[in-house]
Amino acid sequence: MDDQVKPPTLGRAPDADQVLSVTSRILEELLQEYADEIEITRRTRFLDDLEIESVDLVVLAGRLRDIWGVRVDFPRFISGLELSEILELTVGEVVDYVVMCLADVEKDG
Template structure:
């Protein structure tokens, strides 16, 4: 996969770094409603706490892929879940998924 070699040169991002980036993406997605970035924690739920609609998650998925490439497949990640699970999804679970997918061993597998 293109881009893999260059991302493997440096340390894959940790949870704090990924959380900060996802928080910035959420602020962009929720632009018209406004978002207090300090509200976003690992425990924040996308729908109940951050008031995201499903279409906002689609926008977020595109941003994740733009930032970290095809290894981050949010749609596929969610496709394995029940509807209730998606609705209750926390920022933390997404952060953990991104961190795991960006580890070099995950890159080799894909």
Template sequence: MDSLVVVAALLREITGESVAVTRATRLEDDLGLESVELAALGGALRARYGVDLPAYLAGLDIDELIELTVGDIAGLVTS
């Protein structure tokens, strides 16, 4: 299954929102993802793909964190 589809489904499940999600959808500005939701996404990605989202996020500067997109997360899953 396409990683974008999976990440979008996880985000909908975590947030309880039925929003349109594209590669360009920003976690902060477009989805308003809260820290607890980001932690839940990290847990889901670790369980499903073995991805360490907190380590990835730790390597980003504040501007990169603000501009983080669903496509960035999907790319992390496939890397």
């Protein structure tokens, strides 16, 4: 896996487009050659569109934590969802969660 995925250096919390860009690069790394076949957008579904497996979600959780810090607690986010919500989870929902966590960090100073 490429360790070059880094968050933008802004001095403030990133916006949804910046988080989407970083998250998309992580997913492209996970999916490798399959990523060339699909455009990753906010509406992209993890299960139906990307065919992400649970182990891939674990890797995604670790990468999000490595890049954005411990405040982005992806396992906690997932544990608060119903099974049907997890099955329909979109990249946009994850992006919104990350943005919310990072905005809270910025508010806390």
